[in-house]
Amino acid sequence: MNALPATQPRWPLRLARRAVSPALFDFWATRVNPLWTLEQPLARLVSRTAASRDAVTLVLRPNGHWKGMRAGQHVNIGVTVGGRRLIRSYSPTPMQDGALAITVKAITSGLVSQYLAHEAPIGDVVTLDPAFGDMTVTADHESLLLLAAGSGITPMRALLRELAARNMPVVVDLYYWARQRDEFCFVDELMELAAAHPRLHVHFLATREGEASDARVDATSFDGIGSLDQRRVLACGPGGFVEAARARLSGQVASFDAEAFSLPPSDASENTGEVEVHLARSGRTLTLSRGQSLLAGLEAHGVRPPSGCRMGICNTCSCGRQSGTTRHILTGDLTSEPSSQVRLCVNAPGTDLILDL
Numbered sequence: 001m002n003a004l005p006a007t008q009p010r011w012p013l014r015l016a017r018r019a020v021s022p023a024l025f026d027f028w029a030t031r032v033n034p035l036w037t038l039e040q041p042l043a044r045l046v047s048r049t050a051a052s053r054d055a056v057t058l059v060l061r062p063n064g065h066w067k068g069m070r071a072g073q074h075v076n077i078g079v080t081v082g083g084r085r086l087i088r089s090y091s092p093t094p095m096q097d098g099a100l101a102i103t104v105k106a107i108t109s110g111l112v113s114q115y116l117a118h119e120a121p122i123g124d125v126v127t128l129d130p131a132f133g134d135m136t137v138t139a140d141h142e143s144l145l146l147l148a149a150g151s152g153i154t155p156m157r158a159l160l161r162e163l164a165a166r167n168m169p170v171v172v173d174l175y176y177w178a179r180q181r182d183e184f185c186f187v188d189e190l191m192e193l194a195a196a197h198p199r200l201h202v203h204f205l206a207t208r209e210g211e212a213s214d215a216r217v218d219a220t221s222f223d224g225i226g227s228l229d230q231r232r233v234l235a236c237g238p239g240g241f242v243e244a245a246r247a248r249l250s251g252q253v254a255s256f257d258a259e260a261f262s263l264p265p266s267d268a269s270e271n272t273g274e275v276e277v278h279l280a281r282s283g284r285t286l287t288l289s290r291g292q293s294l295l296a297g298l299e300a301h302g303v304r305p306p307s308g309c310r311m312g313i314c315n316t317c318s319c320g321r322q323s324g325t326t327r328h329i330l331t332g333d334l335t336s337e338p339s340s341q342v343r344l345c346v347n348a349p350g351t352d353l354i355l356d357l
């Protein structure tokens with residue numbers, strides 16, 4: 001751990017804002033203290049503990065540029081792995097002392113999750129972008145149905161802690177799916193919250209444990225919880241889970257908000273073939289598959305536009321489309337409006353395109 005003071009002196013910041021670029025300031029200031037920057041929020045990794053068989057909880061302590069977040073929101077976190085800068089989204093729990101706790105499931109062959117789960121040294125410094133996402137709870141009169149699969153539990157845990165701090169003002173049912181029992185995170189904490197707050201009911205469902213034929217979301221009966229039609233549903237997990245939950249509860253609940261952590265499986269028989277994508281600024285023309293996102297296709301050619309959540313939520317990858325048709329991977333919608341913005345991570349090329357890249 002660095003013994004230098006964590007608090008950055010203010011007067012060099014005021015001078016520097018007038019005199020030098022943020023990049024130049026950061027280059028030199030981070031050599032004095034890795035957390036000192038002109039504007040960029042950074043955080044230091046201060047601890048790592050096991051959260052389940054394949055997940056860890058990391059505590060991050062942000063510098064003074066971090067503007068905070070609401071429970072249920074997400075943050076794009078940047079790390080350097082093998083000399084390459086990579087950004088992924090995580091759903092932190094804001095701690096009372098200002099730290100952030102992220103719980104990361106180690107995905108097989110996943111670049112960032114494996115690094116965070118197993119390799120990132122304590123003391124490592126990561127970048128933070130401003131928090132984003134709408135899965136927050138505002139009105140006290142709503143009754144909630146929270147659906148989480150796998151690492152989709154992370155925003156729910158943050159929401160439940162916030163609601164518990166407000167003495168659980170609404171009825172909440174949490175349904176939490178994992179493949180096996182040892183993959184559940186926060187079991188003791190969730191049980192303790194439910195014991196302390198009679199309005200909170202927690203249901204753990206293991207999909208690959210014993211005779212678990214009714215453990216999938218599409219086969220789950222929610223009859224027992226009552227007042228389903230008055231529930232605000234928040235769902236989070238892999239894309240296939242979110243789509244199944246939406247289909248299961250469509251038209252039966254007061255509202256349904258969901259955020260997916262990964263794209264649903266695509267039908268490879270559709271959207272075959274290739275198109276030409278012209279990058280207006282660099283003058284390059286690339287041949288991309290109609291079956292994958294523009295972001296993935298561009299990256300495969302070594303073009304790395306800014307990106308973050310890779311799920312169409314944070315808007316970091318938004319880019320001008322001068323002409324051509326794109327297909328939204330999640331909804332299937334085709335858009336051809338010239339001179340409009342397209343989110344590269346959740347849109348695939350439908351026809352030849354010209355992009356502002």
Ligand SMILES: Cc1cc2nc3c(=O)[nH]c(=O)nc-3n(C[C@H](O)[C@H](O)[C@H](O)COP(=O)(O)OP(=O)(O)OC[C@H]3O[C@@H](n4cnc5c(N)ncnc54)[C@H](O)[C@@H]3O)c2cc1C
Binds near residue numbers: 090092105110263
């Ligand atoms: C808004 C948002 C919030 C997120 N919050 C969290 C969080 O709190 N904790 C957490 O562990 N992850 C979270 N994720 C997922 C996270 O951003 C990364 O996608 C994940 O850590 C894998 O990154 P990677 O670099 O290891 O894998 P990569 O090398 O990028 O790719 C590995 C593959 O794994 C798939 N994948 C991504 N996430 C999952 C998953 N959860 N289960 C199965 N397959 C997956 C990807 O689609 C990709 O095909 C969140 C994602 C989003 C969009």
Ligand code: FES
Binds near residue numbers: 308312317346
């Ligand atoms: S990377 Fe977040 S919207 Fe595309």
